[in-house]
Amino acid sequence: MNTPELLSPAGNWDCAKAAIENGADAIYFGLERFNARMRAENFTESDLPELMEFLHWRGVKGYVTLNTLIFQNELVEAEQYLRSIIAAGVDAVIVQDIGICRLIRHLSPDFPIHGSTQMTVTSAAGVEFAKELGCQLVVLARECSIKEINKIQKQLTESNLTLPLEVFVHGALCVAYSGQCLTSEALGGRSANRGECAQACRMPYELISDGEAVNLGDRRYLLSPQDLSGLAVLPDLVKSGVTCLKIEGRLKSPEYVANVTRVYRNALDQAITDVNAERYNLEMAFSRGLHTGWFEGINNQELVHARFGKKRGVYLGEVTQIQHEQITIATKAPVKPGDGVVFDSGHPEAKEEGGRIYAVEQHRNQTVLTFGRDQLNLRRIDIGDRVWKTSDPELDRQIRQTYAGDQPKFQRPIDIEIHGEIGKELIAIARDTIGHITRIESEMPLIEAHSKPLTTERLQEQFGRLGNTPFCLGKFENHLTDAAMIPVSELNRMRREIVDRLENLRMQPKQWQLQESRSHSELLPRIDNESGQNPLQPQPELTILVRNLQQLETVLKLGIQTVYCEFEDPRAYRQAVELTRQLSDAEIWVAPPRITKPSEQWILEQVRKSNADGYLIRNYDHLKFFEHDRKIGDFSLNIANAITANYFKQFGLEHLTASYDLNVQQLIALLKSCPSNWLEITIHQHMPMFHMEHCVFCAFLSTGTDFTNCGRPCEQHEVKLRLASGMSGGKHPGIEHILQADAGCRNTVFNGTAQTGAEFLHHLVHSGAQRFRVEFLNESSQQITQTIALYRQLLNHEITGAQLWRDLKLQNQLGVTRGTLT
Template sequence: MHAAENETSPANLLRCPELLAPAGHWDCAKAAVENGADAIYFGLDRFNARMRAQNFTEADLPQLMEFLHRRGVKGYVTLNTLIFPAELAEAEQYLRTIISAGVDAAIVQDIGICRLIRHLSPDFPIHASTQMTITSAAGVEFAQTIGCQLVVLARECSIKEINKIQQQIAEKNVSLPLEVFVHGALCVAYSGQCLTSESLGGRSANRGECAQACRMPYELISDGQVIDLGNQDNRKYLLSPQDLAGLDVLPELVKTGVSCLKIEGRLKSPEYVASVTRVYRQALDRAMSDLESTDQGSEDRYNLEMAFSRGLYTGWFEGINNQALVHARFGKKRGVYLGEVTQICNEQITLRLQAPLKPGDGVVFDSGHPEASEEGGRIYTIDRQGQDAILAFGRGALNFKRIHLGDRVWKTSDPELDHQVRQTYAGDTPHFQRPIDLEIYGDIGQTLGVIARDRVGHVVQVESEMLLVEAHSKPLTSDRLQEQLGRLGNTPFCLDCLTNHLNSSVMLPVSELNRIRREIVAQLETLRAQPKRWQFDSNAMLSELLPVVLDRTVASPRLLVLVRSLGQLRAALETDIQTLYCEFEDPRTYKQAVQLVRQHGKEVWVAPPRIIKPGENWILQQVRDAQADGYLVRNYDQLQFFEQTRCIGDFSLNVANALTADYLMQTFVLERVTASYDLNISQLQDLLTSASPDWFEVTIHQHMPMFHMEHCVFCAFMSDGTDYTNCGRPCEKHDVKLRDRVGTEHILTADAGCRNTVFNGKAQTGAEYFQSLVKLGVNHFRIEFVNEAPEHIKHTIECYQKLLKGEINGSQLWRSLNLQNQLGVTRGTF
């Protein structure tokens, strides 16, 4: 098996995208390589977004990179988490090791780490992780300014939006290649913007510790009443998207000009990696030979569903369809759908088969309650009667009392397929060969010269040890050369193009041709095995990048209040708070809010939505039209759009260390940045001591914004519409919450872009640490409201004002609000 040559295919002029596969450990790396991956991405034992994977160690790097490069495959290290202040020195050492080992690139989330890499090496490649939440040309441009060579777009970008981003970056002369996820699990929240695991359990997704709360069941509560979503389907998995499968739109993806297609799955098995990589390798090669063909192979979907599937869907590639993205019936692996139970008799199950099934396959019976233990087992015999199949199982294998008519049946195991997949990467002999080209030169009385080239830039030249003589029989024709030099079995290579420049009919013994072939293989493998040599400044130090911290002065702390409705704003204006932030669903309301605040002689800042996509600058224009005193900026578009005006960077910019804070403060002349919500009190204190404390604003009271997502729960489950054009806007008419398994009712809101945020139903406070933060120099403290009534808002503000004046301490405030307001205030991430 080998890759088709497609870069020069006459059917198209587009470059074939790189196929990037996941590898959680060695077997996965082999599975990816032997099934056609052009590159793999993997984590080390720190600082990667899949800490539950086995991961590689720093000591593995030389051997791993040599293995990959011998096989013509690149290796990218995932350094895609936020880095806290106390970890910067360790991260620096990590980077020195990674660069020295010849790794092909690092996939990075943290802005400060991008700066550190560029400080250490001017040319080591940085790939902007999807955790950077880049959804626009402005985001790509930002990535370029911090030294990135490639951008992994947010998974929420459609093909239409990818094309628009490509067009816009070309107009701006930004030449960064783009990478997109093509297959695997979809996070319901924007990567880099999910604080759910942090909020519910102190396990941050931005730190590789996602607890997958999106895969859990929730009840939908509208105006205080539970919405019946269909008991027979048990539609409770309201935040669990189907798995992404870009197979059906692969030609369209190639046409966008993206440089890399990425498969998700560093927590998955080697069988998954092998199967999915193989399907996309073959489909990509077919697509490159005929971009107008929609034939993706009859077995492809079956193989993908058996590898791992919660249902397969094109995600956001074809635009927003909230009815299709989340079916809500289950949040775990299923496999291939076989049909519904139509009869149960004599310990046999009858169904009308909709997919292949054979004895030995494993099935599970889905009664609509995936949270409970489910019946399943292996097929013993199959009796086919017309379109029906009667399934028998081993004696005692099933409890038939727990199986019902109408149960869905899923095929979860195919041992024969698993065996075939494992064979693709078993043993040490290469299974997947990558093409090389040969040029042949020589004449009578000269040596035979062979120039060999692989597809990653290596060139070798081998000369025969004897001279060519005139051929009386079996001359070295192109066919004969192809036959002898193309015998590359058990090597990493296959012969693709042979160009014969021999000027006359000559001959050479077969043994010499064989020696030349072996020498070509040996020299190419030696060249490939040499580690990449990136430029590296061994004298560069982390300390040279860190900002200079001036003498600290303890100033009078100020309280800033963020409200989310005009009613809340009016309540806050009745207090003596002087600076107010507004974050409303409809930015057109900001004009009224600004006028209202100005009538009270106070300062008002307004917040645009957290995500901006191509074509949505009209939202930013509506925000600017309010002519507020300043703007709470959330993303790269807003840093650019509101340049030259008063701006404060919000928490969504993920400021977790002084390198990031310094870059944003100096480059965009921000007044302050909001400390990342991922920081606990110790990490926050480290941040405040490593940079000027007056740079930072600390959110001391809030309902944690857990999920921020393109998926609209209002549209999906409270309308028959697919998006904002036909949903009827239930978000404007109903107070909606999501009740989790422990009974907490989390608050659901929508913004101007129809994106949803789920706020933790329990507010949290850092009041107990207020005095220590003031001593460190913090003087801007924010409290945020979501759906609180006006009287609750005034009472909460009064409590915090007493805290600022020293009339109560943090513990008293926490207990007071908990008892009097029943807000369920907790100590939260602090």
């Protein structure tokens, strides 16, 4: 088994140094634009040559994150970014957008592409898609267990398909599938797919079951997972054959980067001597609680403890006594003067008491903490409060020392072999671990040694003096057979020349091929005058998506000709198709679940047995499974530019649903860059915000861990989530967001308020749009009838978009928002 590459985050130069000096094999970082951590300090295009030279000098790779969706009007700038990245000798770029993958491969036949976790790859079919796209590596979704990773690897081997796989091993866990979270977009117009996540998952929520609030005690952070720590399962991850282990944290401090990198470097090098000390370091670096995430399978009770959603650190114990400026706790971890603590009364959303410890006294298993005068408001601290250590200045100082100064501290081995014979030059051949080799000859011949010949020990001592260089001596071979000698000064000169040559070799920028004459415009779909933006285009069509049989029957009776079904239970699709055949000549299309894991082909088989007219394609498994069927690409394919649209169209998709991340101007730019019959626009819907492996039904309405023992509360209760009072900032007070489960037990939180883009419909029609989708969620037959009537009037120019919006607001108790197109 090969040791996986250790990949660390770097939000700035200090973080890059911290990663290098603590053993990272590679770092990943963003530039000013197009990266999924726009709040990080980030680097600039002009930093790239210097940064890459520095990284390569230290034997470390550098990967640029260009991992957001790219809109049509940004393709020119994105192309220039890519040219700068490739020319600077960057080792790879991490990409979400399918069109950008195509563009990179168009510009350069050999520059490495790493498929981001935001591509939502959860199966061998997804890996195969990424390889055909031009990727050299794929970052799997965080929701893949080790068992599923092994199954993916097995399926790839059986298909004679090889592609390196990368997984996140440590850091914050998103509750939603990366690339499939629309919460920030829906609630605040800040797209996670554009690097502007508002972290709505870290907020407290109330659980409403069958109209009543469920008393969950202090468990209110229903969507906030504990942080991922793969330390406990690291041997199994290495055995799985993953190529790279990635640490999350481009928004974190250099101390965090140094601390976590060092722990995993030691673990990979099998140098751990004290597991408890390593866990302590990880918890002090940053912790909302540490858990193995999905690596060991699904355990909904442990994944989300729901008691807080922010950094805590190391748990010290509970308060047992309060007296004067002293607080006694039942200690479960070491504590010392200077440490910072916080007192947890079960209300983490409120201001909490905390401060630095002045003195510590130990009395058996009780620890008395003394604080400075007036540092704490003791009236706000109670017996039983939990105490967390949030700061350890001594540990921070130790960590900072690992990357302080300009001299290299973490050294990588070079192998040296020695050859020669008396009367000829001494030859030293040196190799580093990344393939560089140099051959040095002495400037004088070897002579016969009458005393103190060049033994292996003497040579090893001289060539091993590599302090203040990026190197340490690895394997050493002495092939001298004679008792020979040469001055020590010459050995020292040869050693210095080895270092200089290897450093110079490393610092040369990588020469990737770059086709200067090529442009993104060559990848855009062809639009001719006849099939393009024709002023005499046909009357736009209204398509409807329903989520149960009653809604379907209502829609069919209204004469809708294209109906989509997205049911929680795919077994009901057969009945939906039969109902459609009985009541109408409409086409019925059915939707498989958005995620497909390696063992879930049976769900797709169920969907196909419905014999629908066609299928909504939501992921790469669907593309392959329904290869010979009629199909339409759905929104989860994240089609945000015409290069992406053009690529997906080659799979035989009759229409493509535009990404929900686009506002009206971006949508119009996309429409004008594609043939007019390609795109379908969702004009009315309840935005699917969180789409997640985490099952809220199981975690909070049962004592079970997964579908095998939860009792299926999703089939017995109507559940909604409401942002805890006082947490909405007045923007979305009291909105109950609808929770649904699918056949794979994945949950989707839908925005309780529907949104409409009606005011922009005629602008979109003028720009070439011919298909508009209205999606229903839990609406009654009466609401559906009224809504469809309004949209028909709008399409017939009988009312304006503003009138439709006002009428919908009057009809719906929760109102209707203008949504994300604005």
